[in-house]
Amino acid sequence: MLAVVLLAVFSYALLQSLVNPVLPRLQKDLHTTQSQVTWIVTAYLLSASIFTPIMGRLGDRYGKDRILIVALVALAAGSLVSAVAPGIGVMIAGRAVQGVGGGVLPMAFGIIRDEVPPGKVPAAIGATAALTAVGGGAGIVLAGPLVDALGVRSLFWIPLAMTALAAVAAHFVVPPSRSRQEGSINWASALLMAGWLLALLLPLAKAPAWGWSSPRAIGLLVAAVVLAGSWFVVEARSPSPLVDMRMMRVPAVWTTNLVALLLGIGLFSVFGFLPAFVQTPPEAGYGFGASVTEAGLLLLPMTVMMFVAGLVSARWVIRLGARTMFAASTTLNVIALAMLAFEHDRPWQVLVAMALLGVAFGSAFSTMSNVIVAAVRPEQTGVANGVNVNVRTIGGSLGAALMGGIVSAHTPAGGLPTENGYVYGFAALGAAGVIAALAALLVPGRKPTADAVPGRHERPAAVLHQVRKS
Incomplete structure (x- = not known):
């Protein structure tokens, strides 16, 4: 079951960034303009942002196993439409359908909480959260080689096969949900x-x-x-x-969401702008003249370290507490962004910064998911994690707008951005990282334990307290 859930998560995460590095190729293939081709990314972002918390609530109400399959079918259907799209309009529609698959993430966390033995829940959630981040990085790394070997439409055919396989497997392997939230939508x-x-x-x-x-x-x-x-x-x-405001006021929930918002500003901006930075010809005064494939390989340390950090962070958060883990992660994030801003003249400097960012984001996102799962009732797991994922997306949109505005302001007409555009842009992301480090201090300092995560047959401590009080 866990293998199927992880396959579903990786398939969704891969689609988040797989097409981003090859937008110029898609623009040429679809005979469209640069402004129109960017809607391939925008439509997916908007659709996923809208549907992720909604699908989370539907899963809490009607069964996480059912809604997981619905989300995977949406991913497969959107991939098919995009793969055969004759023009830009049809491909944008396909990407919007893919965004419905954002429900995969909250369903995955909810299924793990319901079905995995309580003592193993933190590690399983850590692996799932890490794979979410890894998929985003792997999309950028794999895009170039896949296009070179199989053509640009392979970026949709391969995810189609993966999500279809995951949907069929989920139908037979994932058991019906044990915890459901009553009431209408x-x-x-x-x-x-x-x-x-x-x-x-x-x-x-x-x-x-x-x-x-x-x-x-x-x-x-x-x-x-x-x-x-x-x-x-x-x-x-x-x-x-749809979203219980009392749940959102729980200290562990709102402080974790605040850290997620501020960390998201850096993550998605690095994914979006660093490939263009390293592909810039050295004649511009910066950059390495890298190809699409080489640019992806420079992001490989980030992808690897995200996964490693996500796997081991569940153990460390039990020992040190969420506040300490968030403080360490956000500090590494600031150091890495400072390196990108001021020490980026050699490829090894970028590689080191990427590795640090991988540790920062992998450990932070794993810790976030575990904190959210432990802080809410089992029947609220889907919507709570859906909101957390959405908050990261909003942070990413803010970061992309901030970075894009700074780089654009330092781009001469018809030319490449100046080095100062990237320096000031990465420095601004670092400033947001400093605020994230301060926000981490607001997270409750109580150290969670493996036994603190409510299992299939346990009621959360807050509910037991209310029963005893009554």
């Missing part, structure tokens, strides 16, 4: 949440092209504030909320 709340996420993330993704002062960007950001306020009121009054 508040679809008005779901629509409001989709509305404010769309209104927030769309201008963040397109502001470099639109301009921050454009009426579209300002109007959407204002709409995001209004819709988010309305959503909060509806959720607070609903007897069956």
